Amino acid sequence: MARSRSASAAAKPAESAGEQELNRSALLAAAATEFAGHGLRGASLETIARAAGITRAMVYYYFGGREGLYIATLEEAYRGINAAEMALDVERLEPLQAMRKLVEFRIDFYAQNPTFVALVAVENQLEGAYLRQSEVVRDRGTHNLARTRSVLERGQREGAFRKGVDPLDLHQLMVSIGIFNVSNRHTFGLIFGRDLGSESQLARTRRMAAEVVLRYLAP
Amino acid sequence: MARSRSASAAAKPAESAGEQELNRSALLAAAATEFAGHGLRGASLETIARAAGITRAMVYYYFGGREGLYIATLEEAYRGINAAEMALDVERLEPLQAMRKLVEFRIDFYAQNPTFVALVAVENQLEGAYLRQSEVVRDRGTHNLARTRSVLERGQREGAFRKGVDPLDLHQLMVSIGIFNVSNRHTFGLIFGRDLGSESQLARTRRMAAEVVLRYLAP
DNA sequence: GTCTATATATGGATAGAC
């Protein structure tokens, strides 16, 4: 994870803007792992800096300190997730297939991004205090919800789905299954002997979620 | 939260076993809040001790240190939850009503125990490393799952529920909705403008969950 | 822009007084 660099390297300015940017993103990458694993207060700036191959002082130089780094990490995480989520297009599928794909995508998506899920858990531990100050937030919700609503309403017009289902209820349902599957996999696995992180279990959860949602929407 | 006690109190032994037990449980109560809010590493022993009205040294005396206190806190939390969950009895209800009650109970239950939900999140952040060592675990899962299975099978025999549903899938579904509703309420609320913590929203989630589960089980 | 050095605080863990 650490970029190789001589331990005894003297003060040596970056030769290019590119290399500076590299330090910044190395810090962000290391910070994501560390904050996700230990929370805002529990994270060690020393560990983050070392993993990024630079010194703690740089955290202050680039981000002003622990909180600044955390906020940047959180926003970066949401930005990356937004971009990936936007890529999914189901407009040309039949409502039933489209909805199934929406569900399955979401289950897989969180499973592939456990660090993001963990960072969201950390931000919830902080009662959303930092996300509250961020503008990256609003767009995110509206786009995902709009897509779900669009598929839902299309299905309702065509008679594939029943009326009277709130799109946000539906979205909440899908996200609940997908997030829990990742965020609580360790305790759930220990208590019930089912490893939610395994490939076979992921397939099982995917199938269960699709069936749940389609039955919830059935006329 | 702190028990009132003169700041300059000299070393004064507890007069009774009861008072010692009081210190121990005061520590556990304070620790639950602090660990739930800041994680294992992020928690401040100083804050915990002060909230309990005693000094940091007592943490070492009673629990041997940070980890010991954390383990005791986690086990205490699970014990309390176990006791409360055991109290629910749905054997004399019709399968449909019984299942509805099972779902609604679970939604309300987590909503009423946010500190427990947060502690579980912390333990997942630690990859279940401490729960793994605890024996309190196994009983817990088996009892809850057994009750769900019992109601499910009863309903299947009577034709109220379809066959081919895995009890653990069903349990996972209910727990997902209930836990997410609490664990991610802050970020969800900020992104979608829906306060999952409010009474009216709790009622909404309760209704949604019941409908989801009963439709999932419908023949 | 990056490092080393430093002050300052806080936490971990124990010893000793009562």
Next chain:
DNA sequence: GTCTATCCATATATAGAC
């Protein structure tokens, strides 16, 4: 059983060298 005192390690935040 509880406190105070203390040592040592680690973390925060900044200053100064290059």
